[in-house]
Amino acid sequence: MQVTERTAPTLDDVARAAGVSRATASRVINGAVPVSRPATEAVRKAVAMLGYRPNVAARALVTRRVGAVVVLVPETEERVFSDPFFSRAYHGALEAFRHTGIHVLLSMSHPHDGVDPMLAFFQSDHADGAIVISHHGYDFARAVANSNRPVVFVGNPGVPGLAYVDVDHARAAATATRHLLSRGAQTLGTVTGPMDMFAGVERLRGFQQAMAQAGRSGHLTAEGDFTFAGGEAAAFDLLSHHPEIDGLFVASDLMASGAIRAAERLGRRVPGDLMLVGFDDSLVATQSIPQLTTMENRPDLLARTAGQMLLEKLNGRQPESPVILPSRLVVRDSA
Amino acid sequence: MQVTERTAPTLDDVARAAGVSRATASRVINGAVPVSRPATEAVRKAVAMLGYRPNVAARALVTRRVGAVVVLVPETEERVFSDPFFSRAYHGALEAFRHTGIHVLLSMSHPHDGVDPMLAFFQSDHADGAIVISHHGYDFARAVANSNRPVVFVGNPGVPGLAYVDVDHARAAATATRHLLSRGAQTLGTVTGPMDMFAGVERLRGFQQAMAQAGRSGHLTAEGDFTFAGGEAAAFDLLSHHPEIDGLFVASDLMASGAIRAAERLGRRVPGDLMLVGFDDSLVATQSIPQLTTMENRPDLLARTAGQMLLEKLNGRQPESPVILPSRLVVRDSA
DNA sequence: ATGAAAGCGCTAACAC
DNA sequence: GTGTTAGCGCTTTCAT
Numbered sequence: 001m002q003v004t005e006r007t008a009p010t011l012d013d014v015a016r017a018a019g020v021s022r023a024t025a026s027r028v029i030n031g032a033v034p035v036s037r038p039a040t041e042a043v044r045k046a047v048a049m050l051g052y053r054p055n056v057a058a059r060a061l062v063t064r065r066v067g068a069v070v071v072l073v074p075e076t077e078e079r080v081f082s083d084p085f086f087s088r089a090y091h092g093a094l095e096a097f098r099h100t101g102i103h104v105l106l107s108m109s110h111p112h113d114g115v116d117p118m119l120a121f122f123q124s125d126h127a128d129g130a131i132v133i134s135h136h137g138y139d140f141a142r143a144v145a146n147s148n149r150p151v152v153f154v155g156n157p158g159v160p161g162l163a164y165v166d167v168d169h170a171r172a173a174a175t176a177t178r179h180l181l182s183r184g185a186q187t188l189g190t191v192t193g194p195m196d197m198f199a200g201v202e203r204l205r206g207f208q209q210a211m212a213q214a215g216r217s218g219h220l221t222a223e224g225d226f227t228f229a230g231g232e233a234a235a236f237d238l239l240s241h242h243p244e245i246d247g248l249f250v251a252s253d254l255m256a257s258g259a260i261r262a263a264e265r266l267g268r269r270v271p272g273d274l275m276l277v278g279f280d281d282s283l284v285a286t287q288s289i290p291q292l293t294t295m296e297n298r299p300d301l302l303a304r305t306a307g308q309m310l311l312e313k314l315n316g317r318q319p320e321s322p323v324i325l326p327s328r329l330v331v332r333d334s335a
Numbered sequence: 336m337q338v339t340e341r342t343a344p345t346l347d348d349v350a351r352a353a354g355v356s357r358a359t360a361s362r363v364i365n366g367a368v369p370v371s372r373p374a375t376e377a378v379r380k381a382v383a384m385l386g387y388r389p390n391v392a393a394r395a396l397v398t399r400r401v402g403a404v405v406v407l408v409p410e411t412e413e414r415v416f417s418d419p420f421f422s423r424a425y426h427g428a429l430e431a432f433r434h435t436g437i438h439v440l441l442s443m444s445h446p447h448d449g450v451d452p453m454l455a456f457f458q459s460d461h462a463d464g465a466i467v468i469s470h471h472g473y474d475f476a477r478a479v480a481n482s483n484r485p486v487v488f489v490g491n492p493g494v495p496g497l498a499y500v501d502v503d504h505a506r507a508a509a510t511a512t513r514h515l516l517s518r519g520a521q522t523l524g525t526v527t528g529p530m531d532m533f534a535g536v537e538r539l540r541g542f543q544q545a546m547a548q549a550g551r552s553g554h555l556t557a558e559g560d561f562t563f564a565g566g567e568a569a570a571f572d573l574l575s576h577h578p579e580i581d582g583l584f585v586a587s588d589l590m591a592s593g594a595i596r597a598a599e600r601l602g603r604r605v606p607g608d609l610m611l612v613g614f615d616d617s618l619v620a621t622q623s624i625p626q627l628t629t630m631e632n633r634p635d636l637l638a639r640t641a642g643q644m645l646l647e648k649l650n651g652r653q654p655e656s657p658v659i660l661p662s663r664l665v666v667r668d669s670a
Numbered sequence: 671a672t673g674a675a676a677g678c679g680c681t682a683a684c685a686c
Numbered sequence: 687g688t689g690t691t692a693g694c695g696c697t698t699t700c701a702t
Contacts, residue, residue, distance in 0.1 A: 008483075011695065011696060011697095020673090023673060023697080023698080024671080024672060035672085036671060036672085039671080039672080056459045056460050057391075057393075058392075058694070061677095061680085062697045063696085063697070066461075077422060082422075090412060098445070105442075112433070123388055125390060126401075347680095355688080356689045357679090357681095357689090357690095358690080359689075362681095362688090368687090374688080389679085393679035393694090396680070396694045396696085399694085674699105674702100676697105678698105680694085681692105682691100682694105683690105683692085684689105685688100
């Protein structure tokens with residue numbers, strides 16, 4: 001009674017079974033190079049019979065390709081799982097690599113360990129390239145970019161020379177602002193995102209630009225942090241000090257929904273006493289009461305585009321960068 | 336002006352720079368084997384100076400270890416991201432591998448492509464082992480188990496011989512049932528999970544067992560599907576036909592919260608007219624009104640335990656299996 | 671179109 | 687404690 005060796009079949013086994021050389025077997029398996037019909041069929045048959053699977057480590061050693069890319073999200077898994085932005089983005093990344101045979105891994109940071117393990121993973125040749133989805137973290141962006149592997153960012157990483165995809169925050173904010181004006185709002189204010197984030201700064205800039213163009217002043221601002229609570233607090237503050245405000249551009253839907261609560265606490269009705277435009281067109285936009293008029297923001301499209309760019313880079317081409325996606329106004333009930 | 340070669344430094348470069356052999360350099364880098372102080376320091380210095388990083392492909396080729404495990408979730412990414420069970424489980428898996436130097440990847444299925452890419456990924460040596468989190472899918476369990484790599488399941492996979500971690504569904508259900516009885520409920524019913532799922536069947540069994548032990552009949556049952564809507568429908572049906580029911584064991588919190596709605600529609604108050612015990616102690620348990628009395632279920636613990644078992648397997652040991660975790664009653668307002 | 675042979679970067683006997 | 691050597695399984699020139 002002999003113990004069956006449980007060693008996986010190698011390319012050598014396949015070649016032998018097919019009666020060809022290892023080189024020919026390799027050619028059949030990888031396509032591309034022309035191989036004669038009989039040889040091709042013999043190899044295919046041998047592969048099927050032996051249940052052969054190429055050893056990716058051996059292959060990677062020579063091709064320097066592992067056949068996988070990674071979506072790096074320098075946020076704790078708790079945030080990644082709770083914020084729909086990331087899941088939608090991951091979905092988009094997946095789309096970009098469908099039918100390419102390239103796996104799309106997902107890596108987020110551990111609450112205690114921070115981003116180091118993510119970096120280590122990426123720098124250790126586990127992936128051929130990365131899509132980084134981050135709203136902040138310049139250091140991380142730099143570190144990732146230094147890996148000498150192709151990387152594309154979703155959202156302006158704030159580091160010159162890096163490829164990225166983003167929406168035109170300023171333009172979108174201006175559109176939102178003009179919508180409020182066209183609806184007859186007399187005094188506009190804005191609840192901004194954090195001023196240390198690109199998106200926060202740009203959305204404010206767009207608001208102020210549109211106001212200036214309309215001959216108005218855009219000085220009524222309060223800084224939020226993109227959370228519900230932060231939005232509520234900022235809006236409450238702004239509206240308390242400036243009860244004359246009848247139109248508010250809020251730089252995210254979540255904050256806008258907090259702003260609705262603030263307005264309620266101050267006895268003001270939306271949109272009757274106060275018109276509101278949010279940003280993101282996320283789920284809360286349709287869940288809040290009233291439903292939010294907002295600027296569309298498509299994380300799936302952003303990530304899909306980033307994926308396509310990454311694919312180009314992997315193929316040795318240099319995609320245009322940055323790619324700036326348009327954002328359209330979605331009119332609902334809040335303005 | 337010469338172009339700087341951008342080839343990553345190899346172990347050879349390190350060895351040369353340190354004035355030792357490649358083998359010694361390797362020993363220093365991997366620890367374990369004793370190396371003299373001077374040699375150790377020379378190598379460390381060389382590594383730092385050159386920015387050397389081991390090539391995982393080359394290493395994997397000889398060690399047959401890639402330094403990563405994968406959490407396989409045969410559900411669409413949409414479900415994975417929206418159901419807190421999975422995020423909590425992933426968190427637990429991460430915990431198990433902290434400080435081991437082993438990366439924990441996450442792989443879910445694409446809505447269009449199904450589970451094949453996941454399988455392909457795992458079977459192609461991208462990971463040394465897997466934790467499978469699935470509530471169903473015997474075929475998938477079999478396929479994964481056939482990969483000849485260590486695998487541990489979270490939840491009984493229903494295939495004999497496979498290692499898994501689970502809660503004692505029947506025991507927990509019995510505890511829930513006895514709680515209802517001890518609170519004075521006279522006529523008990525249960526809304527079950529799907530009968531093609533292990534958890535569904537077992538929780539029903541526990542209910543009936545406890546009823547039998549108390550000399551009661553456990554025939555008042557209605558099958559749900561673990562969703563809110565399914566729970567509401569099943570409860571509505573059961574309560575309409577059997578208005579005498581004053582105690583209900585509902586096999587998941589989500590369904591229990593649906594059952595509350597059903598009770599409301601029938602003009603019955605919880606817990607006044609109807610006592611309710613759920614299962615999972617998930618977020619909805621505290622969000623529903625009234626808050627749910629429920630059986631604890633800890634996906635993070637399940638996955639962490641599975642991770643520890645996987646780690647043992649990777650180290651050549653055979654962990655006890657199955658591991659059945661206890662579940663305790665969490666008393667809140669619904670019973 | 672095909673085979674022989676070199677070598678990717680690393681670890682693990684094995685000798686000393 | 688250290689160096690030498692032999693591969694791990696694969697792709698890829700280079701001949702033919």
